[in-house]
Amino acid sequence: xxxxxxxxxxxxxxxxxxxxxxxxxxxxxxxxxxxxxxxxxxxxxxxxxxxxxxxxxxxxxxxxxxxxxxxxxxxxxxxxxxxxxxxxxxxxxxxxxxxxxxxxxxxxxxxxxxxxxxxxxxxxxxxxxxxxxxxxxxxxxxxxxxxxxxxxxxxxxxxxxxxxxxxxxxxxxxxxxxxxxxxxxxxxxxxxxxxxxxxxxxxxxxxxxxxxxxxxxxxxxxxxxxxxxxxxxxxxxxxxxxxxxxxxxxxxxxxxxxxxxxxxxxxxxxxxxxxxxxxxxxxxxxxxxxxxxxxxxxxxxxxx
Numbered sequence: 053x054x055x056x057x058x059x060x061x062x063x064x065x066x067x068x069x070x071x072x073x074x075x076x077x078x079x080x081x082x083x084x085x086x087x088x089x090x091x092x093x094x095x096x097x098x099x100x101x102x103x104x105x106x107x108x109x110x111x112x113x114x115x116x117x118x119x120x121x122x123x124x125x126x127x128x129x130x131x132x133x134x135x136x137x138x139x140x141x142x143x144x145x146x147x148x149x150x151x152x153x154x155x156x157x158x159x160x161x162x163x164x165x166x167x168x169x170x171x172x173x174x175x176x177x178x179x180x181x182x183x184x185x186x187x188x189x190x191x192x193x194x195x196x197x198x199x200x201x202x203x204x205x206x207x208x209x210x211x212x213x214x215x216x217x218x219x220x221x222x223x224x225x226x227x228x229x230x231x232x233x234x235x236x237x238x239x240x241x242x243x244x245x246x247x248x249x250x251x252x253x254x255x256x257x258x259x260x261x262x263x264x265x266x267x268x269x270x271x272x273x274x275x276x277x278x279x280x281x282x283x284x285x286x287x288x289x290x291x292x293x294x295x296x297x298x299x300x301x302x303x304x305x306x307x308x309x310x311x312x313x314x315x316x317x318x319x320x321x322x323x324x325x326x327x328x329x330x331x332x333x334x335x336x337x338x339x340x341x342x343x344x345x346x347x348x349x350x351x352x353x354x355x356x
Contacts, residue, residue, distance in 0.1 A: 055098035055099070056098070057095065057098050057099075059127070059130050060091070061091050061092075061094065061095040061098075062095075062123050062126060062127050062130075063081075063127060064077070064081060064088055064091040064092060064095070065092060065095055065103055065116075065123055066120075066123055066124060066127060067080055067081055068088065068092060068104070068110065069103075069112060069116065069120055071110070072110040072111065073110045074088055074089055074092075074109070074110060092104065099115075099119070101113070101115040102115065102116070103115065103116035103119065104116055139174065141328055144172060144174050144175070144329070145174045145175060145329070146175055146176070146327050146328075146329040146330075147175070147176040147177075147178065148175060148176070148177050148178065148197050148198070148327075148329055148330050148333055149178045149180070149195070149196040149197050149198075150177060150178065150179050150180075150196065150197065150198050150199070150200075150333065151179075151180050151181070151182055151187040151190055151191070151196040151198070151199035151200070151201065152179060152180075152181050152187075152199070152200045152201075153181065153182075153183070153184065153187070153200060153201055153202060153293075153294075153316070154181045154183075154274055154294070155291065155293040155294035156181075156200045156293065156316070157179075157181045158293075159293050160340055160341065160344055161179070161200075163340055163344070164333075164336060164337055164340050165177065165179070167336055167340065168332070168333055168336050171332070171336075172329060172332060172333075175329045175333075177333070180196070183251050183272075184201045184202040184203075184204065184251075185204075187199040187201040187319065188201060188207065188210070188319065191210060191319050191320060191321055192207070192209055192210065192321060194321065194324050197320065197324070197326065197327075197330050198318060198319065198320050198330060198333065198334060198337070199318070199319040199320075200215065200316065200317075200318055200319075200337065201316070201317065201319050202252075202291075202314050202315065202316055202317075203315045203316070203317045204254070207319075208322075209321060209322055209323060210319050210320065210321060210322065211319070211320050211321070211322055212317045212318075212319060213317055213318040213319075213320075213334075213338060214315065214316075214317050215316045215317055215318055215337070215338065215341040216315075216316050216341050217313040217314065217315045217316065218291045218292040218293045218294075218313065218314050218316065219291070219292050219306055219307075219311065219312065219313055219314075220252075220255050220256065220289055220290065220291050220292075220306075220307055220312035220313065220314060221289065221290065221292065221295070221304045221305050221306045221307055222237075222287055222288075222289060222304070222305045222307065223281060223287065223288050223289065223290045223295060223302055223303070223304055223305075224281060224286070224287035224288070224302065224303065225281065225282065225284050225301055225302060225303070226301065226302065226303040228284075228287060228303070230245065230287060230305070231303040231305055233305075236309070237260075237307070237308075237309070239260035239261065239263070242261070242263040242264075243263055243266075245286065245287050246269070246285065246286030246287065247263065247264050247266075247267035247268075247269070247286055247287060247288070248264075248267055248269045248270070248271055248277065248280065248281070248285065248286040248287065248288040249264060249265065249267040249269065249270040249271070249288070250270070250271055250272060250274075250277050250288055250289075250290070251272050252289065252290060252291055252294060252314065253265055253267075253288070253289060255289070255291070255312055255313075255314055256289055256307075256312060259307075259310055259312055260309075260310070261289060261307060261312070264288070264289055267286075269285070269286065274294070274296075278296045278299060278302070281301075281302055282299060282301040282302060289307070289312075290304070291314040292304065293314075293316075316341075318334060318337055318338065320334070
């Protein structure tokens with residue numbers, strides 16, 4: 053069994069060895085000389101050999117000379133370990149895995165990352181985008197720490213922090229007839245259109261727009277979906293945040309009756325404890341969404 057040696061005793065030994073004088077070492081350590089002598093004597097007893105030559109006060113013994121570099125290495129490791137622990141405890145270091153919806157990645161994610169890394173530059177932030185179902189599963193099994201995701205239903209094993217709700221609308225080429233309609237949509241005539249399903253289509257379930265769920269064509273990749281819509285392949289539904297605002301070919305039309313919303317929340321596991329850096333990122337995410345509420349608000353009836 054190893055002796056119970058305190059790090060303060062190691063530091064005392066290193067200071068005396070540096071000064072080669074007990075009185076000077078005591079001044080540097082802000083201790084009395086008898087206290088320093090006692091600490092060295094106790095350390096020698098624990099190690100089982102003298103560290104200093106008893107005939108030449110302050111000079112290292114043969115054992116002390118050999119032990120000195122080992123003690124320096126031990127003390128440097130202690131300092132580095134303690135500094136690392138303090139940094140992690142203060143949220144300044146660590147690794148965070150964040151999952152986001154692609155529509156979030158294209159809207160508010162840049163601001164979140166920039167603000168977080170300005171305050172926590174030593175934290176390693178890993179970001180991955182995925183659909184809502186996969187993000188939920190990754191949080192549950194610990195593959196990611198936090199997720200900004202849509203909520204289809206509440207999960208007892210997840211903590212849901214509401215962030216925003218974006219409205220769902222119809223998306224098609226600007227010239228598409230349904231982009232030119234008034235407020236009332238002729239839902240029974242929906243089946244006459246070329247409908248395209250996508251990953252967010254389940255949002256229209258149990259609404260007059262449920263016909264999109266029966267569309268024979270399904271595209272889950274957003275880039276492919278935009279290309280098909282721009283080519284005039286049909287019409288789809290998308291939340292406002294997911295609408296490709298850089299497209300010059302497409303228009304967005306709100307579904308007014310009934311209003312359909314996608315609810316976005318911050319997800320984290322109830323069973324996985326978070327590091328301080330993760331809590332800091334959570335705070336920045338919620339504040340960013342709160343401050344950008346106007347930007348994420350409902351668009352006009354038709355975006356063209």
